[in-house]
Amino acid sequence: MLRPFGMLAELTYRCPLHCPYCSNPLNLEDYHDELTTAEWQRVFAEARELGVLQLHLSGGEPLLRRDLVELVASAHELGMYTNLITSAIGLTPRRAEQLRAAGLDHVQISIQADEAVLSDQIAGLPAFAQKLAAARLVKSLGWPLTLNVVLHRYNLDRLDRILELAESLEADRIELANTQYYGWAWRNRAALLPSKAQIERAEAIVRAAQERLAGRMEIIYVIPDYYSQYPKPCMGGWGRSQLTVIPNGDVLPCPAAHILPLPRVSVREYPLSWIWAESPLFQRFRGTDWMPEPCRSCPRRTIDFGGCRCQAFLFTGDPARTDPICHLSPDHWMVEEIVRRANDDRDGQGEQARPVPRVFVRLPRQRQATTPIGGLRGLPNKEGK
Amino acid sequence: MDEGVSSTKRPRLARQARMVWDPVRQRHVLLAPEGVLLLNETGAVIVSLCDGNRTVADIIAELRQRYDRVVEHEVQNFIARLVDKRWMELHDA
Numbered sequence: 141m142l143r144p145f146g147m148l149a150e151l152t153y154r155c156p157l158h159c160p161y162c163s164n165p166l167n168l169e170d171y172h173d174e175l176t177t178a179e180w181q182r183v184f185a186e187a188r189e190l191g192v193l194q195l196h197l198s199g200g201e202p203l204l205r206r207d208l209v210e211l212v213a214s215a216h217e218l219g220m221y222t223n224l225i226t227s228a229i230g231l232t233p234r235r236a237e238q239l240r241a242a243g244l245d246h247v248q249i250s251i252q253a254d255e256a257v258l259s260d261q262i263a264g265l266p267a268f269a270q271k272l273a274a275a276r277l278v279k280s281l282g283w284p285l286t287l288n289v290v291l292h293r294y295n296l297d298r299l300d301r302i303l304e305l306a307e308s309l310e311a312d313r314i315e316l317a318n319t320q321y322y323g324w325a326w327r328n329r330a331a332l333l334p335s336k337a338q339i340e341r342a343e344a345i346v347r348a349a350q351e352r353l354a355g356r357m358e359i360i361y362v363i364p365d366y367y368s369q370y371p372k373p374c375m376g377g378w379g380r381s382q383l384t385v386i387p388n389g390d391v392l393p394c395p396a397a398h399i400l401p402l403p404r405v406s407v408r409e410y411p412l413s414w415i416w417a418e419s420p421l422f423q424r425f426r427g428t429d430w431m432p433e434p435c436r437s438c439p440r441r442t443i444d445f446g447g448c449r450c451q452a453f454l455f456t457g458d459p460a461r462t463d464p465i466c467h468l469s470p471d472h473w474m475v476e477e478i479v480r481r482a483n484d485d486r487d488g489q490g491e492q493a494r495p496v497p498r499v500f501v502r503l504p505r506q507r508q509a510t511t512p513i514g515g516l517r518g519l520p521n522k523e524g525k
Numbered sequence: 526m527d528e529g530v531s532s533t534k535r536p537r538l539a540r541q542a543r544m545v546w547d548p549v550r551q552r553h554v555l556l557a558p559e560g561v562l563l564l565n566e567t568g569a570v571i572v573s574l575c576d577g578n579r580t581v582a583d584i585i586a587e588l589r590q591r592y593d594r595v596v597e598h599e600v601q602n603f604i605a606r607l608v609d610k611r612w613m614e615l616h617d618a
Contacts, residue, residue: 143549143550188549189549190549191547191549191550193545193554193556194556194559219545219547221556221557223559245541245556245558246541282540284541284557284558286558312558312611313558313559358611
């Protein structure tokens, strides 16, 4: 049996930020019933027995879990490499020292832009200064620091300055990931998708920086798949090397798969080993037997595994079709249509879509109607304001 | 890069990487940010000898005491690969 190497533990979907490209579900309020500390600890132990070596603690904002230090300590004792993926909001010196002592191995901090105004507009919160302070704190405690930057129409032209910022913060790694269009990002794709010219400029900047910073900073560039010929090998293949556990205990082959019309499966009802090896959800798109044409006879079927099931579903309503990103897919015209619109000269058209911010979810105990925040009035339009 | 590393360097595992025994797979693995490397027995021995004190030449000499066939450039290339990933650091005398 193939054993998973990595597990993404989305500890909570609560988050102080409101990024319009968030891949969390749109119905955030359905996930209030979070796993308890003891439940997570059991899941970590089961994951280690199954073979998981890398544990990614994410969300939402994982620092909003008051038991985060305890959870890190448990994972560390099990021998897993622990990785915190955070907005850095709430990463105080005290909390950081506790996490260090508990054995946290690596910290990834999200950065929205290279400067405060745009960054805070994207995040929907004045967070930029806190992020820089937290990045310096991470380095001062001797952790490896990764900066995560989601790229889109509004920050792609600032890539050189984003890289300068990463350099000045002495980041060990920077992940420059073009927006993946799921969740809130799918809803906002018309507003977020960059133009081809933007992408080409960005790729030249990335190549130059990779050369210049070789041996000092690792630069990972995640291509915008709407502009590629072939789909991404999503999660390295369905149920092949990674799994995700979301706040309510549901287990998914990838963090976006909650949207798929497939039977759900929860760690509250089944052991993780059964879920991985035998559940209908994990069996559904494993391997190549499920594939339709043109994937079935394609020599790339074991390279990209038919691409992304969620993307196939979002575009066509059928998760078992070839990822429409692939130029061989009969549905590829749908992607071309979106790309064409993103490359129209929209200046003066007055029709540019505005991104909708991710809606804030209140703490379960203070449950109230979800509160939309002020909105991305903030994101610059063509007047730059 | 397959140039290998100079035999006078003293390699040491970088702070961001660590080697653990995986009882599930019954082998040593190297863990680092977003990376897992399954090691065979020799790989694990080499990593454990990379302590920042031994030179590459010392490591090769020790390996020769334990194993019949030790190919110098293979050891150097193995270390060089880890250096490229920034999982290993090379220190001077």
